[in-house]
Amino acid sequence: MPAFNEEEAIVAAVTNVRSALDRLTNNPEIIVVNDGSTDRTGERLDSMAADGWLRVLLRRAALARLALASTSYTINVEIIARAVQAGLQIREVPVTYRPRRTGRSKVGIADVPQSIIALLALRRALRDTPPD
Numbered sequence: 001m002p003a004f005n006e007e008e009a010i011v012a013a014v015t016n017v018r019s020a021l022d023r024l025t026n027n028p029e030i031i032v033v034n035d036g037s038t039d040r041t042g043e044r045l046d047s048m049a050a051d052g053w054l055r056v057l058l059r060r061a062a063l064a065r066l067a068l069a070s071t072s073y074t075i076n077v078e079i080i081a082r083a084v085q086a087g088l089q090i091r092e093v094p095v096t097y098r099p100r101r102t103g104r105s106k107v108g109i110a111d112v113p114q115s116i117i118a119l120l121a122l123r124r125a126l127r128d129t130p131p132d
Contacts (some may be wrong), residue, residue: 002076003045004035008103010044014054016098069125073107074118081126084103102118 001017003010014030022029032043034056045056066082068075 001032002035003037003041005037005039005041005106005122006103007037007040007044009100010041011048012102014045014048018053020096028053029055033079044126048109067129070118072118073115074122077119078122081122083127085126106124 003013006013010032014032017030018028021030030053031044032054033125034045042056048054059094066079066086066089068078068082070078
């Protein structure tokens with residue numbers, strides 16, 4: 001689960017994911033990729049991680065092997081594409097999206113053109129990069 005400056009919503013989001021996973025398995029693990037948040041997202045995640053079922057990764061440090069370049073909302077697509085290219089195993093887990101109850105979205109219709117440009121650039125980069 002990616003997170004960037006989500007201090008208002010991260011606890012509820014992780015709690016909801018945990019609740020859903022508890023219905024599927026006895027030993028859930030949630031991984032949150034904190035994408036360099038400058039608010040208190042990291043502190044909130046760290047306090048939840050004390051129980052051992054939540055791991056918090058810092059994108060630039062923990063995923064350096066994937067040579068990530070995205071700086072926008074396309075980071076999720078790039079993580080998956082580069083992980084596949086590197087031969088890492090990917091497992092899809094169904095997600096039900098619900099409207100936010102706290103905080104505000106940082107994505108709007110104005111972001112669509114830039115996201116398309118970023119996805120096309122990623123496609124070219126992946127095509128030009130040999131697999132590991």
